[in-house]
Amino acid sequence: MNEPVPDFPRIGLLGFGTMGAGIAQVFAASGRxxxxxxxxxxxxxxxxxxxxxxLEEGIARGKTTADEKSAVLGRIAGTTSVxxxxxxxxxxxxxxxxxxxxxxxxxxxAAVVTExxxxxxxxxxxxxxxxxxxxxxxxxxxxxxxxxxxxxMRTVEVVRALQTEQALIDRLVALVxxxxxxxxxxxxxxxxxxxxxxxxxxxxxxxxxxxxxLATAADIDLAIELGLGHKIGPLRMLDMxxxxxxxxxxxxxxxxxxxxxxxxPPLLRQLVAAGRLGDKTGHGFHNRCxxxxxx
Amino acid sequence: xxxxxxxVAVLGAGTMGAGIATVTARAGYRTIxxxxxxxxLRRGIGTVHGFFDKSVRLGKLxxxxxxxxxxALSGTTELAELGPCTVLIEAVVEDLAVKxxxxxxxxxIIAESALLxxxxxxxxxxxxxxGSRYPERVxxxxxxxxxxxMKLVELAxxxxxxxxxxxxxxxxxxxxxxxxxxxxxxxxFIVNRFLIPWENSCIRALESGLGSKEAIDAAVPGALxxxxxxxxxxxxxxxxxxxxxxxxxxxxxRDPRFFPPPMVDxxxxxxxxxxxxxxxxxEYDDTRLFGS
Ligand SMILES: NC(=O)c1ccc[n+]([C@@H]2O[C@H](COP(=O)([O-])OP(=O)(O)OC[C@H]3O[C@@H](n4cnc5c(N)ncnc54)[C@H](O)[C@@H]3O)[C@@H](O)[C@H]2O)c1
Ligand SMILES: NC(=O)c1ccc[n+]([C@@H]2O[C@H](COP(=O)([O-])OP(=O)(O)OC[C@H]3O[C@@H](n4cnc5c(N)ncnc54)[C@H](O)[C@@H]3O)[C@@H](O)[C@H]2O)c1
Numbered sequence: 001m002n003e004p005v006p007d008f009p010r011i012g013l014l015g016f017g018t019m020g021a022g023i024a025q026v027f028a029a030s031g032r033x034x035x036x037x038x039x040x041x042x043x044x045x046x047x048x049x050x051x052x053x054x055l056e057e058g059i060a061r062g063k064t065t066a067d068e069k070s071a072v073l074g075r076i077a078g079t080t081s082v083x084x085x086x087x088x089x090x091x092x093x094x095x096x097x098x099x100x101x102x103x104x105x106x107x108x109x110a111a112v113v114t115e116x117x118x119x120x121x122x123x124x125x126x127x128x129x130x131x132x133x134x135x136x137x138x139x140x141x142x143x144x145x146x147x148x149x150x151x152x153m154r155t156v157e158v159v160r161a162l163q164t165e166q167a168l169i170d171r172l173v174a175l176v177x178x179x180x181x182x183x184x185x186x187x188x189x190x191x192x193x194x195x196x197x198x199x200x201x202x203x204x205x206x207x208x209x210x211x212x213x214l215a216t217a218a219d220i221d222l223a224i225e226l227g228l229g230h231k232i233g234p235l236r237m238l239d240m241x242x243x244x245x246x247x248x249x250x251x252x253x254x255x256x257x258x259x260x261x262x263x264x265p266p267l268l269r270q271l272v273a274a275g276r277l278g279d280k281t282g283h284g285f286h287n288r289c290x291x292x293x294x295x
Numbered sequence: 296x297x298x299x300x301x302x303v304a305v306l307g308a309g310t311m312g313a314g315i316a317t318v319t320a321r322a323g324y325r326t327i328x329x330x331x332x333x334x335x336l337r338r339g340i341g342t343v344h345g346f347f348d349k350s351v352r353l354g355k356l357x358x359x360x361x362x363x364x365x366x367a368l369s370g371t372t373e374l375a376e377l378g379p380c381t382v383l384i385e386a387v388v389e390d391l392a393v394k395x396x397x398x399x400x401x402x403x404i405i406a407e408s409a410l411l412x413x414x415x416x417x418x419x420x421x422x423x424x425x426g427s428r429y430p431e432r433v434x435x436x437x438x439x440x441x442x443x444x445m446k447l448v449e450l451a452x453x454x455x456x457x458x459x460x461x462x463x464x465x466x467x468x469x470x471x472x473x474x475x476x477x478x479x480x481x482x483x484f485i486v487n488r489f490l491i492p493w494e495n496s497c498i499r500a501l502e503s504g505l506g507s508k509e510a511i512d513a514a515v516p517g518a519l520x521x522x523x524x525x526x527x528x529x530x531x532x533x534x535x536x537x538x539x540x541x542x543x544x545x546x547x548x549r550d551p552r553f554f555p556p557p558m559v560d561x562x563x564x565x566x567x568x569x570x571x572x573x574x575x576x577x578e579y580d581d582t583r584l585f586g587s
Binding site for chain 1: 439446447474476477478479481484485486488489490492496505506510511513514515516518519520521522552
């Protein structure tokens with residue numbers, strides 16, 4: 001029997017950072033070939049190293065095999081040249097969350113792919129409609145929003161820009177259906193889409209209550225983990241997301257809506273100003289150098 | 296605490312009282328369940344016995360321990376019989392007047408060093424303590440439903456709670472194998488403080504067309520590592536309970552995020568309370584919540 005050819009057999013991925021690495025792995029694991037664009041060979045190497053390390057941990061936990069690991073890595077190739085993206089079936093950008101960077105890059109990519117090649121964005125906080133408006137044939141533009149870590153989180157938001165054609169939405173829902181364990185949620189292009197629109201006010205509220213000394217960070221997280229069965233409590237989640245990333249996203253949502261639920265609480269700004277960004281700096285609400293009990 | 300030397304009273308034999316009595320009896324405390332209503336008392340004792348019988352049947356508890364736990368429990372409708380108790384856990388209806396009056400009646404009955412715990416969800420520990428001649432011994436201990444299965448207890452001092460009472464309470468909770476988190480005497484403590492606005496915002500998102508209930512219930516847990524979506528959870532909690540808790544917190548905080556959105560009122564009026572009535576956001580054939 002012939003394996004059915006998957007839709008979008010060749011994915012062009014822009015950016016091999018935190019999300020790019022996870023997304024490359026997810027597509028490669030579905031049997032697709034992935035060509036990743038980065039700014040330099042060190043960035044490519046660090047992306048490959050991240051995928052490799054993630055799969056290595058999967059092997060250690062018995063979730064995957066050495067064969068599967070090399071097959072997945074074998075389907076991912078890197079490049080630093082936009083011109084090489086000409087033959088991909090869809091482009092997904094996961095570069096730095098900066099509108100100027102994304103727009104300039106997408107314009108260059110649009111010039112090398114066919115005029116109907118879908119152009120997708122993994123942005124969390126920018127308007128997909130605005131990204132689409134700057135590109136030729138904006139009906140082939142949509143959001144495809146993965147959550148971090150992409151290989152583990154089941155939900156993928158398919159974001160419908162005002163211009164997106166229904167046929168593309170349908171293809172993307174089907175595409176997500178071919179990714180192991182993933183569920184598509186078709187959402188409007190609102191600030192925060194669906195999940196983050198709900199999550200950000202909650203996280204802001206927790207930060208404010210923590211600042212008002214409702215309880216220690218450890219006890220707030222423990223209460224939510226044990227009381228509601230959440231895998232990780234809200235302050236630990238913020239440390240993982242990165243306080244700067246959350247500040248940026250919630251500020252963008254606040255600017256777009258003027259809804260005070262998105263207004264960043266003062267402590268959040270201060271922690272970012274002090275360089276306490278969470279896990280990536282070893283210090284946020286929890287201090288990674290110490291055990292939970294001492295923070 | 297040496298469990299055998301202590302007798303625990305649980306006041307109120309409803310959902311929470313029966314659950315808490317299950318925990319204390321299982322931990323080896325002689326436990327007296329008290330209720331003003333004879334029928335509710337018998338039902339509460341039946342619930343505790345049923346839990347132990349089922350645990351034995353499922354092989355989670357050996358038969359001797361099951362028998363011992365059942366023997367540790369007795370019931371009464373006479374408040375005076377709680378005299379020998381060293382820890383009294385109040386879990387009666389969520390009504391400040393009822394709770395303060397009950398604490399007042401205990402003044403002349405309880406022993407010198409007895410601890411007075413309240414399981415209130417939305418009232419102030421300080422307010423409840425004001426009914427007692429001994430507010431320094433009153434501590435908030437907020438268990439989660441179902442108490443025998445949920446490890447968390449939120450521990451909150453009132454304004455006049457003594458340090459020794461707080462410490463003894465923490466030891467007592469540890470002897471029950473509960474995990475205590477320490478919080479302030481503020482409306483909703485930690486869990487309800489964050490859960491209520493969260494659930495309300497999900498209901499508002501549904502009403503504002505952000506997504507269908509199925510879409511939200513699938514997307515949120517799949518992105519955030521929560522065990523179930525907000526509407527499945529509301530159906531388990533019960534819309535009437537959500538409405539009550541949200542309204543009480545709103546009345547104290549005057550923060551609109553706590554105010555139940557109109558959809559809650561409509562569902563309660565229609566009797567669509569969730570699993571227990573067979574219909575809430577979803578429809579159910581089986582209205583049992585946690586086992587039999
Ligand atoms: N981190 C998260 O939790 C998360 C979750 C969902 C979505 N997102 C979104 O995903 C996107 C990427 O976020 P991230 O956390 O992976 O960022 P990151 O900083 O880890 O990675 C961004 C990568 O893009 C590369 N890049 C920058 N400009 C480029 C260019 N012109 N060409 C090619 N590569 C370029 C950078 O070298 C870097 O490796 C953002 O839009 C972000 O909003 C992030
Ligand atoms: N149900 C929950 O999920 C939950 C969770 C945590 C805390 N709580 C809190 O626990 C307490 C009890 O809630 P519940 O759900 O078990 O209520 P319930 O209605 O199931 O039971 C209340 C019991 O108290 C009895 N009672 C009423 N007045 C009394 C009095 N003066 N003396 C003795 N008994 C009296 C009633 O007869 C009834 O049996 C409330 O304060 C509630 O806020 C409830």
